[in-house]
Amino acid sequence: MALAEESVPARYLRMPHVEKGMAVGLFGGSFNPPHAGHALVAETAIRKLRLDQLWWMVTPGNPLKDRGALAPLAERIAMSEKRVSDPRIRVTAFEMRYRIRYTADTIRLVKSRHPGVFFVWIMGADSLRDFHRWERWREIAESVPIAVFDRPGATLSFLSSTMARAFSHARIAETEAARLARLSPPAWTFIHGPRSSLSSTALREAARR
Structure with missing residues (x-):
């Protein structure tokens, strides 16, 4: 077991327990650091x-981002737990166990x-802008439904992005979001507001000052 993995409690290296028929959101990110904006997206996603x-x-790390400024995984997990209040939100780092990039x-x-x-x-509109740079992005869109959540300065991404x-043809109205998880992909929707202006990048820069 790698040193980075040893520092992570074992429960976070397992997938959360689920039952057949459940609708489950996958909200991935570096969370470096996690903030109230992330929690807002998670809570809105559960509701909508x-x-x-x-x-x-x-x-463990985003291939498209600089890993030099990445806080240790165990630290980001602990900070994420502090942001979570709804018991339906399960913090996990199973991708580390399976060496997934x-x-x-x-x-x-x-x-x-x-x-x-x-x-x-589940992803923010700021990620939608660069979604076509993700590894096998078309495969992702054709494998699971996608919910894109509005972010300040990225509202028009759902119109201008390559993925959009x-x-x-696969976009459904926001008013139909409640049935998105059970649709056959490709299927996606754009969720407007509430929005948070917080960003992990800005928080890291502020911490350096």
């Missing part, structure tokens, strides 16, 4: 998408381990 659970997946592999794994569970990918244009 009618989820039974949401997995707050703290990743890419979202497409995460989705493939959770679907193979949990047949009969309805998974939906490529899968425009």
Whole structure:
């Protein structure tokens, strides 16, 4: 077991328990650090998408981001737990155990381990802008429904992004969000507000001053 993994409590290296028929949100990120904006997205997702659970997946590292400024995984898990108040939100870092780097592999794994569970990918509109740079992004969109949540300065991403244009035919109205998790992919929606102006990047920069 690698040193980084040894410092993470074993319960976080396992996938949360789910039952067949559940609707589960997959909310992944570096959470470096986690903040109230992340919690707002998670809580809004549970309500708008009618989820039974949401997995707050703290990743070992994002291939598209600088890992030099990344806080230790155990530290980001502990900080994430402090942001969570709804018992349906489960903080996990199972991607570390399986040495997963890419979202497409995460989705493939959770679907193979949990047949009969309805998974939906959750992300911010700022991530939607660069979604086409993700490894096997089309495979992701064709594997699970996707809920995109509004972020300040990124509201128009759902119109201008490569993903939004490529899968425009699969977008459903926000008013239909409650049934998204149980739709066959590709299927996605854009959730407007409430929005938080907080960002992990800004918080890290402020901490350095």
